[in-house]
Amino acid sequence: MQRRSVCRFYALPEAGLDSHFFPQFKDECDKVAQYWPDKWILETPAAFATPSFFGAPDAANTTCSDDGEPLYRLYDNQADANHRYTTSRATRDAMMAQGGILEGQWDFRPVVPGDVRQFAMCVLR
Numbered sequence: 001m002q003r004r005s006v007c008r009f010y011a012l013p014e015a016g017l018d019s020h021f022f023p024q025f026k027d028e029c030d031k032v033a034q035y036w037p038d039k040w041i042l043e044t045p046a047a048f049a050t051p052s053f054f055g056a057p058d059a060a061n062t063t064c065s066d067d068g069e070p071l072y073r074l075y076d077n078q079a080d081a082n083h084r085y086t087t088s089r090a091t092r093d094a095m096m097a098q099g100g101i102l103e104g105q106w107d108f109r110p111v112v113p114g115d116v117r118q119f120a121m122c123v124l125r
Contacts, residue, residue, distance in 0.1 A: 006121065008047035011081055015039040019082045022073075024050060024121040039081075051122045068122030074100035087123060089115060 007029040011017030017039060023029050032040050051068030064070060072092040076082045077099060084100065086092055096102060104120035 003049035004052060004121070005046040006048055006050055007045045008043045009040040010043050011040050016079060017081050019080065021083055022047065022085070051124060064122035067124055069125050070119035071121050071123045072117070073103045073120030075103055077101050085120065092117070
C-alpha cells in the first residue's frame, strides 16, 4: 500500500505563534517554507506516513484507501495560527460553527452521503 509523508512545521513563539502544522503535500510544505521562513520552521519532511487517497472524483473509488478515513483540518483564523485536527464529522461541524475554517482537499465520496467537505489527509482507521 502506498503511503504519503506528512511534514511537520513548528511556529516560532518570537513570531507570536506557538503551534505545529502538518501538511501532507510536498507543494504545501514547500510553500510554507518559502512564504513564512521567519515564522515556521520545518522540523521534519516526514513526521509520519498516511494511507493514500484518491485525489479526483471517481464513482468507482472512495475518498481514502480501504484502511483510511478522512482527517479534517480547521484553522482558527486567529493571530496565533492554530490548527485543529479531527476525524469526527460532529467535532468538525462544531468547530466550523465556532468560526473554524476548513482546509484541505475535497471529499468526493464521503462516508455520509451528501456530506461533501474538505479534508486534510487520510489516517488509518
